[in-house]
Amino acid sequence: MDIPRNWRLRDQRYRLQGTKCTSCGERHFPPRQVCPRCKGRALEPYVFKGRGTVYSYTVVYQAPEGYEDYVPYVVALVDLEEGVRVTAQLTDISPDEVSIGMPVEMVVRKLYEEGDQGIILYGYKFRPLLTP
Amino acid sequence: MRDVAIVGIGQTPVREHWDRGLRDLAVEAILAAMDDAHIRRADALFVGNMLSGTLGFQEHLGALIAEYAGLEGIEAVKVEAACGSAAAALRQAVLAVQSGQVDVAIAVGVEKLTELASKCTTNALAMAADADYEAVMGLSFVAINALLMRRYMYEYRVNKEDFAAFTVNAHANAQHNPFAMFRMPITREQYAAAKMIADPINLLDSSPVSDGAAAVVVAAADKAWEFSEAPVRVAACEVGTDTVALDNRENPLWLKGVERSARRAYQKAGISPQEIGVYEVHDAFSIMAALSLEASGLAEPGTAVRLANEGEITPQGRIPIATMGGLKGRGHPVGATGLYQVVECVLQLRGQAPAAVQVPDVQYAMAQNIGGSGATVITTILERLTK
Known part of the structure; x- marks a missing residue:
């Protein structure tokens, strides 16, 4: 992964910052320039609360390059409270404890290390809901 | 025109x-x-x-x-x-x-x-997905399809073992196709025992x-x-698109790109889905075959797996799919696949398919090629011409 890209995406990776349409109120993640619902272009930043439920998940056994050390790991589609769905790994949970519908919350964790000399990339993952 | x-x-x-x-x-x-x-x-x-x-x-x-x-x-x-x-x-x-x-x-x-x-290939294939928001999470292309399959099983109460019908049909047909990669049958038992890649997708759900x-x-x-x-005759060759990232779709189990492309194609060809005699489906994974049948109007939502288990997708069935092996049996050289499907439809319409998989009297054959998890879909309807 290139460094400018990871720097550029810091507001998304570390705090789930998306956009909100000032015309129709629709919220988006990732951030957009055009609202997919009303096609409006007046959008403002919106930080998601980071709480939601699991819509679907998979347990990865054969990983892409760079992720081999983490298998088996869980990747899920998470429905955020604000009505937006995101793709992220689940953490602090073993694969056989995951179920569709379970409440989860966002945390920042290591996504991967780019070899011994490369960057360590951090970003959002979701863990079982601890905060009441 | x-x-x-x-x-x-x-x-x-x-x-x-x-x-x-x-x-x-x-x-x-x-x-x-x-x-x-x-x-x-x-x-x-x-x-x-x-x-x-x-x-x-x-x-x-x-x-x-x-x-x-x-x-x-x-x-x-x-x-x-x-x-x-x-x-x-x-x-x-x-x-x-x-x-x-x-x-x-x-x-x-x-x-x-x-x-x-093969690791490089896995990474390269993931470029069909959103690099910044899907692939970076350690999501391979197989895993994206696994997310769909898990939700499908949950929502429609379908058992994993029942998806075997797609693989069994694909391999049974591939046996007869000299151009196919896997010319051997697969049993339901072999399917059930196959190695897990991204649960619930195993090796025999996946095209090679x-x-x-x-x-x-x-x-x-x-x-x-x-x-x-x-x-x-090329009766239609129509493109439809959808969001690249799966998470941006309101209902991921309904492939809007397939629906848009197929609907445009039926309209252009002036036919209904029921007139399709052969359907070369984009079965990169067995879940994709099920979702494509449904969004193309050939099965009601949630019923494609049952349709497959009732034998309706074989060359003798109501809607034959993957008649030369499909992506699963013939193989899936990704950027070539769409034209393999078209070539196979032409062979069916000419009556030149291998005898065991030749569907009799096909008037219309449909090839449907999908990019990503349903973001770009091209549906081609071919019609037999008589002098």
Whole structure:
């Protein structure tokens, strides 16, 4: 992964910052320039609360390059409270404890290390809901 | 706009072609298609390919392949739409001839996925997804399809074992296709015991990494008989799109790209889904076959797996799919796949399919090529022509 890209995406990776349409109120993640619902272009930043439920998940056994050390790991589609769905790994949970519908919350964790000399990339993952 | 027809077809076997390069495969398919159409020249070449740059360090395929196919000097470009690249190239060939700008166009799809270690290929294939928001999470392309399959099983109360029907049918048909990669049957027991890749997707839900090329010659329909003893009319070749990232879809189990593309194609061809005699489906994973049947209007939502288990998808069934093995059995050289599907539909319409999988009296055959997890979909409907 290139460094400018990871720097550029810091507001998304570390705090789930998306956009909100000032015309129709629709919220988006990732951030957009055009609202997919009303096609409006007046959008403002919106930080998601980071709480939601699991819509679907998979347990990865054969990983892409760079992720081999983490298998088996869980990747899920998470429905955020604000009505937006995101793709992220689940953490602090073993694969056989995951179920569709379970409440989860966002945390920042290591996504991967780019070899011994490369960057360590951090970003959002979701863990079982601890905060009441 | 004038009517167009496919007047020549060619394909290489789908294999791990370690001894053959990308240009060799493409040229072999093109020459076979040109021989089939009895031509020595063409006006334009459209090359479908996804990963020549990433896995072969070679771009600029239009001019390169035209040169080596003996077509140096003609209009030639590469078309890319992930695993939908080949049918996207066909769409360009069809438009070129329809418009009257070009008289004879060739579309070829070519892919070499076995150049590097399989991990590199896995990473490269994930480029069909959203790099910033899907792939970075450690999501392989298999895993994206696993997210769909898990939700499908949950929502429609379908058992994992029941998806075996798609794999069993694909392999049963591939046995008879000399160009197929896996010419052996698979049992339900073998399916149930297969190694898990991204739960719930196992090895036998998945199409194989492979190499190959397929090509067609497109010409004006009113001249078609001058080229071919058995031309086939392109009744429709229509593209629909959807969001690239799965998470941006309101209902991921309904492939809107498939619905949009299929609906446009039925409308253009002036037929209903029930008139399709053969459906070459994009079964990159068995869940994709199920979702495609549903979004194409050939099965009600949540019923495709049952349809498959009732035997309706076999060559003898109501809606035969993957008649030459599909992506699962024939193989899935991604940027070539869409034209393999079209070549197979032409063989069905000509009555030249292997006897065991020939569907009798097909009037309309449909090939549907999908890029990504449903973001680009090209549906081609072909019609038998009689003199």
